Amino acid sequence: MAAVESGTCEGPAGMSAVKRLSHAAPLALRILAECPVSKARACVLTLPHGPVNTPVFMPVGTQGTMKGITVEQLEELGCQICLGNTYHLGMRPGPELIEKASGLHGFMNWRRNLLTDSGGFQMVSLVELSEVTEEGVMFRSPYDGKEILLTPEQSITIQNSLGSDIMMQLDDVVSSTVTGPRVEEAMHRSVRWLDRCIAANKNPDRQNLFAIIQGGLNADLRKACLDEMTKRDVPGFAVGGLSGGEEKDDFWKMVTLSTDHLPRGKPRYLMGVGYAVDLVVCVALGCDMFDCVFPTRTARFGSALVPWGSLQIKQKQYAKDFQPIDPDCQCATCKRHSRAYLHALFKSDTAAMHHITIHNISYQLTLMRSVRQSIIEQRFPEFVRSFMRRMFPSSEQYPSWAVDALASVNIALD
Numbered sequence: 286m287a288a289v290e291s292g293t294c295e296g297p298a299g300m301s302a303v304k305r306l307s308h309a310a311p312l313a314l315r316i317l318a319e320c321p322v323s324k325a326r327a328c329v330l331t332l333p334h335g336p337v338n339t340p341v342f343m344p345v346g347t348q349g350t351m352k353g354i355t356v357e358q359l360e361e362l363g364c365q366i367c368l369g370n371t372y373h374l375g376m377r378p379g380p381e382l383i384e385k386a387s388g389l390h391g392f393m394n395w396r397r398n399l400l401t402d403s404g405g406f407q408m409v410s411l412v413e414l415s416e417v418t419e420e421g422v423m424f425r426s427p428y429d430g431k432e433i434l435l436t437p438e439q440s441i442t443i444q445n446s447l448g449s450d451i452m453m454q455l456d457d458v459v460s461s462t463v464t465g466p467r468v469e470e471a472m473h474r475s476v477r478w479l480d481r482c483i484a485a486n487k488n489p490d491r492q493n494l495f496a497i498i499q500g501g502l503n504a505d506l507r508k509a510c511l512d513e514m515t516k517r518d519v520p521g522f523a524v525g526g527l528s529g530g531e532e533k534d535d536f537w538k539m540v541t542l543s544t545d546h547l548p549r550g551k552p553r554y555l556m557g558v559g560y561a562v563d564l565v566v567c568v569a570l571g572c573d574m575f576d577c578v579f580p581t582r583t584a585r586f587g588s589a590l591v592p593w594g595s596l597q598i599k600q601k602q603y604a605k606d607f608q609p610i611d612p613d614c615q616c617a618t619c620k621r622h623s624r625a626y627l628h629a630l631f632k633s634d635t636a637a638m639h640h641i642t643i644h645n646i647s648y649q650l651t652l653m654r655s656v657r658q659s660i661i662e663q664r665f666p667e668f669v670r671s672f673m674r675r676m677f678p679s680s681e682q683y684p685s686w687a688v689d690a691l692a693s694v695n696i697a698l699d
Contacts, residue, residue, distance in 0.1 A: 311492075312520040312552075313331040314328055314550060323665065323695060324569065325340075327661050328573060330573070334390065334397050340653050341653055343575065353581065354642050362646055369399055371443050380447065389448055399450055401451070405497070419474065420436055422435045423435075442485065444492070451492075454479045459526070464502075472509065475497060480517070482494060495552075497522075497523045508542065523555070524540060557576065584644070603628045607625050609624070614648065618640040622640055670696075673699075
């Protein structure tokens with residue numbers, strides 16, 4: 286493989302430029318406990334709208350709302366931070382209107398923390414509508430067909446208007462299955478765009494800007510990106526460019542490579558990960574923060590998450606089943622409604638999706654609280670083994686990638 290060229294600031298002059306672009310930020314990370322065996326850790330992340338206990342799963346509210354759940358219900362579930370989408374909110378209702386409402390917090394009446402993505406992911410999800418240049422990403426709006434240029438500066442300007450507690454840099458995103466020169470180009474451009482995002486942030490005293498590590502599935506490129514981006518004194522780092530259809534063996538190796546080289550004293554956010562097994566394994570690999578549309582999207586199809594996998598509520602077998610989704614779950618849905626009721630409701634009322642959404646978010650948040658508690662009590666490896674035994678009928682069904690990933694951090698499964 287050819288040597289990786291920097292393509293970024295080098296030497297004393299370059300480093301002084303990096304330092305000029307760095308800012309102190311309103312974020313503090315306190316590590317409460319670390320697993321003595323694996324890389325798992327339990328922290329308190331202090332942000333402008335309150336503390337966030339990590340490891341944490343962050344529900345995704347693309348346009349300032351979770352589909353199928355209210356802000357009040359999200360608060361009742363104990364959610365400390367959720368996501369908004371810069372691209373979609375920037376398109377409609379637009380940053381000007383949201384800024385007049387005292388930012389996204391005021392607009393959606395959310396008193397806790399918000400993280401906004403940069404709009405970069407739409408380079409993959411809307412690839413047929415986008416074109417990338419050094420200046421930025423040219424999108425054709427899926428709403429009215431108009432062409433819009435999203436630059437690093439504009440992404441930050443929109444996020445400044447939204448007032449999120451954590452902002453993500455605009456990065457050059459390519460699908461995780463892409464190989465070749467485009468991956469290296471995107472990695473170097475992401476570093477250059479990070480510097481432009483840092484310089485564009487008008488609110489470094491109250492909005493935290495996270496860098497996004499790129500490099501695809503190429504270990505040399507990802508290491509080069511880590512080396513460059515960690516020179517910037519940003520408040521936190523995300524691992525990007527994964528969970529896009531790549532082989533799980535490649536996925537976990539890039540995750541652990543990244544956490545090996547990220548600063549211990551800053552939060553580590555693994556983007557786009559939401560399956561229960563993936564969450565537990567990637568906590569073991571050293572990640573603190575996660576997000577995914579999976580629990581809310583799957584709820585709309587009648588799939589309820591449980592410790593042994595999922596229940597497909599629309600199936601006939603639940604028509605006369607008067608148990609709650611999960612007898613051990615304490616969410617409002619499980620306290621009030623049976624599988625039979627939800628099955629019947631799915632045929633006539635979208636409220637069924639609402640009830641299952643509440644349950645699924647509760648499942649994710651409860652899982653992460655249990656993971657965190659096991660780390661604090663120094664029993665995380667035992668928790669992992671118990672979790673896997675319940676999730677899979679036999680050890681022969683454990684995913685080989687998960688077995689290997691856990692073994693890499695000294696957790697042997699039964």
